[in-house]
Each structure stands twice: as C-alpha cells, then as structure tokens.
Amino acid sequence: MESRKRKDGNGLNTADVIVKQRVGGRSFRQILPYVCLLPAFLFTVGVLLYPTLKMFHFSFLNWSFGRGYETAEWNGLQNYTWLFASPSSTLFHSLRLTLLYSGVSVVAELGIGLAVATLLNRERIFGRVIVLTGFMIPTLLMPVMVGMMWRMYMYPNGMLSYFLGLVGLKINWYTAEWAMPAVIMIEIWQFTPFFIISLFAGLRAIPDEILDAAAVDGASGWNRFWHISVPYLRPIIVVTAMIRMLWLLKSFDIVYTMFTGGPGSATEILGLSIYRALFLARDIGRSAALSVILAVLTLIVTYIFVRFIYRSREAMERSL
Amino acid sequence: MGRRLQYFSSNRTLLQWHRRLDSIVASLAVWIILILFLAPYLYLIVWSFKRPGDIQAYPPRFLSPLTVENYSQIFADVNIAFFLKNSAIVAGVTTVLSLLLAISAAYSFARFRFLGKDWLAYLFIAIMVAPLISLVYPFLVVANQIGLTDTHMGLVLFYLPWNIPFAVWMLRTFVSDVPQELEDSALVDGCTRMGAFARITAPLLIPGFFTTGVFIFIGAWNEFVIAFFLTSTKARTLPTTIDFFLTYGSFQFAPMFAAGVVSTLPIVACGLLVRRYYLTGTTAGALKG
Numbered sequence: 001m002e003s004r005k006r007k008d009g010n011g012l013n014t015a016d017v018i019v020k021q022r023v024g025g026r027s028f029r030q031i032l033p034y035v036c037l038l039p040a041f042l043f044t045v046g047v048l049l050y051p052t053l054k055m056f057h058f059s060f061l062n063w064s065f066g067r068g069y070e071t072a073e074w075n076g077l078q079n080y081t082w083l084f085a086s087p088s089s090t091l092f093h094s095l096r097l098t099l100l101y102s103g104v105s106v107v108a109e110l111g112i113g114l115a116v117a118t119l120l121n122r123e124r125i126f127g128r129v130i131v132l133t134g135f136m137i138p139t140l141l142m143p144v145m146v147g148m149m150w151r152m153y154m155y156p157n158g159m160l161s162y163f164l165g166l167v168g169l170k171i172n173w174y175t176a177e178w179a180m181p182a183v184i185m186i187e188i189w190q191f192t193p194f195f196i197i198s199l200f201a202g203l204r205a206i207p208d209e210i211l212d213a214a215a216v217d218g219a220s221g222w223n224r225f226w227h228i229s230v231p232y233l234r235p236i237i238v239v240t241a242m243i244r245m246l247w248l249l250k251s252f253d254i255v256y257t258m259f260t261g262g263p264g265s266a267t268e269i270l271g272l273s274i275y276r277a278l279f280l281a282r283d284i285g286r287s288a289a290l291s292v293i294l295a296v297l298t299l300i301v302t303y304i305f306v307r308f309i310y311r312s313r314e315a316m317e318r319s320l
Numbered sequence: 321m322g323r324r325l326q327y328f329s330s331n332r333t334l335l336q337w338h339r340r341l342d343s344i345v346a347s348l349a350v351w352i353i354l355i356l357f358l359a360p361y362l363y364l365i366v367w368s369f370k371r372p373g374d375i376q377a378y379p380p381r382f383l384s385p386l387t388v389e390n391y392s393q394i395f396a397d398v399n400i401a402f403f404l405k406n407s408a409i410v411a412g413v414t415t416v417l418s419l420l421l422a423i424s425a426a427y428s429f430a431r432f433r434f435l436g437k438d439w440l441a442y443l444f445i446a447i448m449v450a451p452l453i454s455l456v457y458p459f460l461v462v463a464n465q466i467g468l469t470d471t472h473m474g475l476v477l478f479y480l481p482w483n484i485p486f487a488v489w490m491l492r493t494f495v496s497d498v499p500q501e502l503e504d505s506a507l508v509d510g511c512t513r514m515g516a517f518a519r520i521t522a523p524l525l526i527p528g529f530f531t532t533g534v535f536i537f538i539g540a541w542n543e544f545v546i547a548f549f550l551t552s553t554k555a556r557t558l559p560t561t562i563d564f565f566l567t568y569g570s571f572q573f574a575p576m577f578a579a580g581v582v583s584t585l586p587i588v589a590c591g592l593l594v595r596r597y598y599l600t601g602t603t604a605g606a607l608k609g
Contacts, residue, residue, distance in 0.1 A: 036428035051458035124343035140591040157378035250451030291454035
C-alpha cells in the first residue's frame with residue numbers, strides 16, 4: 001500500500017497524515033474506505049446476487065412457465081445448445097436485429113447530434129439557452145408513452161401518416177418491412193437531443209485559443225473541425241455513444257409498446273425474445289439462457305468501452 | 321431590417337455583414353430543427369384537449385374546439401390519480417434511499433486511495449448497466465418468496481441496485497469538486513472526518529444531491545419493465561397503465577393522449593428544474609469516470 005502510493009508519486013496528503021495521528025493506527029485508516037462502501041455495496045450486490053445466481057440456475061433447467069418449481073428438471077447445457085444450434089431458434093435473428101437496431105440508432109444519433117451541436121456552437125445563436133432546454137424534453141419522456149404516442153401517429157389515420165402523405169409518401173409502418181425502421185426512427189427522435197446536448201458541451205469546452213491559433217495559421221473551418229474539434233471531442237463521443245449503446249442493447253419499452261416484437265418476429269430484439277420465450281413459448285429455461293447471453297453481451301460491451309475510456313484519457317493526459 | 325441597412329450604409333466591412341448573416345441563418349436552422357424535434361410532443365399536448373371525435377379525424381382538424389373532457393375521463397374512469405400517487409411514492413422513496421446509501425461510497429471513491437478501487441468501480445459500472453429484462457423473472461420469484469410482489473417496497477428494493485451505482489458515480493464527481501483543502505483545514509481545527517464532512521462538504525453538495533436526485537426520480541418514474549412484472553393492482557405505477565387503453569384491438573385514442581400528457585409533463589417540469597445541471601450532470605458525470 002505504502003509503496004504503491006510512492007509509485008503513484010503523490011505520497012500522503014495532509015488529511016491522511018492527520019487521520020493517522022488522530023486514530024493512532026493504520027488499521028482503521030485502511031478499512032475506512034471499505035466501510036464507506038458497505039451500504040452501497042449491500043444494497044446493490046446484496047440485492048442482485050441471489051436473483052443473478054437464480055438466472056444462471058434457471059438457464060440449466062427444463063421448466064415451463066406457470067408450473068410449480070417441483071416440475072423443473074435439470075437440463076444441463078441443452079437450453080444453450082438448442083439456442084445456438086436449433087433451426088427454430090431465433091437467437092441469431094435476435095442478435096442481428098439487436099446489433100442493427102443499436103448500431104443504426106447510435107450512428108445516426110451521433111451524426112445528426114454532431115451536426116446540430118456544431119450549428120449550435122456558431123458565434124451568435126438567438127436563444128441558445130432556450131434551444132438547449134427544448135432539446136432536453138424528448139430525452140425525459142417516459143419510453144412507454146413515447147412508444148404509445150408514435151403508435152398512434154403511425155396508424156394510417158395518424159398524424160405522421162398525414163404529414164408524410166402531404167409530401168406524397170405512403171408508408172404502412174405495421175409491416176415486417178417497415179416495423180424496424182419505425183422503432184429505430186423513434187429511438188433517433190428521442191435520443192438524438194442527448195447527443196446534441198452532450199456534444200455541444202464538449203465543443204464549448206474546447207479552449208478558444210487553440211481554434212484561434214489554428215485559424216491564424218490558416219486552417220480552414222473544415223480542417224479546424226476535423227483536426228481539432230473532433231479529436232478533442234473523442235472522449236465525449238465515446239462516452240455518450242457508450243451510454244446510448246448500453247441503453248439500446250437492453251431496450252424493451254419502445255419496441256414492446258409499438259409492436260411487441262412483431263409483426264412476426266420483425267422487431268424481436270434480444271430483450272423482446274427474452275419476454276417472448278417466457279410468455280409465449282412459456283419456457284423459463286430458454287428465457288433464462290437468453291437472459292444470460294444478453295447480460296454477457298452487455299458486460300463485454302461495457303468492458304470494451306471502459307478500457308477505451310481509460311486509454312483515451314491516458315492519451316489525452318500524455319498529449320497535454 | 322433597418323439596422324442591417326444601417327450597417328451597409330455606414331460602410332461597415334463585408335466581414336461583419338457576413339457574420340450577421342451567418343448568425344441569422346444558423347439560428348433559423350437551429351430553431352427549425354428544435355421545432356421538428358418538439359412537434360410530436362406538442363401535438364400530443366394540443367390533441368389531448370380535443371374532443372374524442374376530433375382526435376381521430378383524418379385529415380387532422382387543426383382548429384377544432386378544445387375541451388378537458390379527456391382529462392376528466394382518465395381521472396374519473398381509470399382513476400389515474402391512484403397511479404400517479406403510486407409512481408410518486410415509489411420514485412420518491414427510491415430517490416431518497418439511493419442518495420443516502422450512495423453518499424458514503426461516493427465519498428470513499430472521491431477521497432481515498434485503496435486496494436482494488438478500480439475493480440470496485442468497474443463492479444459498480446457493470447451493475448449499473450446490467451440489463452433489467454434479464455433479471456425480471458428471478459426478481460418475480462424472489463419477490464414471491466419474500467412476499468414483496470405488488471408492494472411499493474418491492475419495487476423500491478429492486479430499483480435500488482440500478483440507482484445506487486448511478487448515484488455513486490454522479491456524487492463522486494460532485495465530492496471531487498469540493499476542494500480537499502476545505503476538509504483538511506477543518507480537520508486541523510479539530511473536527512473529526514465525519515464532522516468535517518457534515519459541516520463543510522455536505523452543505524456544498526446540496527446541488528449535487530438535488531441534481532442526482534432528480535435524475536434518479538425521472539428514471540424511477542419512467543421505469544416500465546420491473547413495474548410491469550412485479551405489480552398488478554395495489555402498487556401499480558403509471559407506465560403500466562397503458563394496458564387500459566389497449567384492450568383487444570379497440571384502441572382508445574382520446575384518454576391515451578391525456579394519459580400521455582399526465583405521465584410525462586411532471587417529468588418535463590422536473591427536468592427543466594435541473595436544466596443548468598443537465599449539462600454538467602451528464603457530461604461531468606460521464607467524463608470524469
């Protein structure tokens with residue numbers, strides 16, 4: 001512990017020294033950080049541990065929903081092998097849809113968000129604060145109600161159909177072909193503002209001197225954007241995209257209220273396939289196995305992004 | 321217009337005119353984009369005041385008379401006040417408990433160096449992002465075992481694991497922003513560490529508590545999956561009431577519009593309350609990790 005600190009080059013700070021003198025021992029000072037973590041730890045890990053273990057446990061069972069636990073049979077890895085190997089398994093279909101859904105949403109939100117944030121960052125914008133505040137609103141709305149709202153608008157006699165009709169478009173959103181674009185569009189509508197706000201904050205944080213210096217050196221607007229603003233924004237872009245990606249991977253609400261995974265299985269992303277395995281196929285084991293797969297997928301993405309954040313932060317610190 | 325002409329006539333440089341034009345065009349573009357983004361929600365609000373017959377009219381009747389009939393219907397027939405109350409209780413208790421249980425951990429992460437700190441931070445992040453839908457059925461089983469199905473406490477208990485890590489993550493940055501020297505000087509003056517925290521740091525953290533709290537409240541208010549599976553009548557919250565309007569093919573538009581407004585407007589108001597911190601909260605909270 002002691003040598004670790006010296007290696008960090010910071011040594012003891014005053015507070016540490018004082019506490020050490022006051023309490024008169026190393027032991028209390030050493031366990032204090034852990035004692036402070038205890039309440040939070042108990043109510044997160046403590047609450048989640050048993051259900052998580054149950055999730056793993058159930059994934060090895062052959063157990064029908066609605067029947068007593070005593071009817072459950074140990075099934076080994078069969079739920080997993082069925083999901084990965086059976087021709088009637090929708091796992092890969094769901095994975096593909098999930099990646100499509102989250103990938104397209106994040107990329108589109110990032111693109112539009114960056115463009116609008118750059119526009120907002122012009123020298124003089126009338127009512128900039130009001131605009132920023134306004135952009136907050138869609139991100140705050142209850143996803144279930146957002147799904148319901150768009151469901152009403154996308155009916156053939158709904159508001160969206162009317163306005164699309166004005167420009168000569170006639171789309172039946174309730175077909176296998178258009179259901180996925182519909183939910184992606186709703187996601188983009190609701191969460192592009194999240195990117196706008198956070199990227200705008202990032203743009204604001206770029207010191208004026210750097211951009212001015214580049215301008216004096218003769219860099220064009222596009223070059224300044226691409227070679228100064230974007231690298232500077234990179235950590236914010238990654239963090240925002242990470243948060244969004246994780247929301248999207250586990251998303252359920254909007255797709256559930258819009259289509260409940262249908263028509264057919266056109267919008268059956270992973271969250272929905274967990275739901276469907278449980279309530280339509282009434283198979284607790286397979287549903288739990290899908291849950292494990294989703295949890296692992298989420299963890300992998302989180303881990304990659306966390307590594308990336310640490311790396312980009314180190315790179316930033318080195319370059320400063 | 322007059323002022324612009326004046327600029328021209330007083331023979332200002334072309335650059336200045338160019339800047340002015342740039343700001344007008346950019347402002348106009350930004351406002352149009354904003355209005356496009358807000359239009360669906362504004363439409364929901366306006367149409368919730370239209371008579372049931374006008375709501376589904378095609379093409380839309382933009383100038384039909386307004387009424388509060390839909391609102392009185394959801395308060396009388398569906399008793400939405402009951403669900404509003406449930407939502408408020410669950411979200412409020414979740415917020416307060418999350419903050420209380422998270423603050424010491426946030427302090428620990430912000431102020432101490434200890435073995436395994438990075439890994440514990442990872443653990444909290446991993447928990448914060450764990451997919452709800454994966455754990456819903458085990459939750460249902462556990463809640464049945466300990467008799468917490470369809471109770472406010474049951475919902476709160478299962479909301480905590482997601483909100484505490486978020487609160488730790490947010491509050492940590494707020495604690496870091498309070499200069500260590502302030503606490504150190506209190507320690508020198510003879511305060512205990514606890515006393516220094518209570519007297520010096522805690523009052524400075526009030527904006528942090530408030531901001532974090534509002535975000536937690538919004539999240540808990542909007543939460544659908546757990547509420548949908550764990551409640552049936554007594555503790556049912558707002559998001560799960562959409563079922564009422566979705567009964568077997570007959571989709572009731574008019575009360576749906578009103579319910580949509582009732583369930584979202586309080587949250588929009590909450591969000592506007594922390595407008596200033598939405599930026600600092602999301603970006604600082606995310607970046608410093």
